[in-house]
Amino acid sequence: MAEPRHRSRDDHQPSDSFVAPVPRIALTQQEACAALGCSEEFFVEYIRPNLRVLRRGRKRLFPVDELRRAVDSLADEIL
Secondary structure, X not given: OOOOOOOOOOOOOOOOOOOOOOOOOEEOHHHHHHHHOOOHHHHHHHHHHHXXXXXXXXXXXXXXXXXXHHHHHHHHHHO
C-alpha cells in the first residue's frame, strides 16, 4: 500500500492562491485624479501643490491620507 502523500509548499489548490484585496495607501497621479473626480490639469494646478509626495525616480505616489487632508483643508478655505 502506498504511503499518503503530504502536501508540499509547491502543491497549490485554488483556495491556496487566493489573495484578499489590500487597501491602497498611495495612488498614482491618474488614480488620485480618478478618486477625486478631477482632471489632471486641475489636480496639478490646485491639489498637488498642497500634497506631500512619495518620489522614487520617476515614480510619484500620493498617500490617500494626504489626499484626504488636502481635500478637507481646501474645503475649509472655501467655506
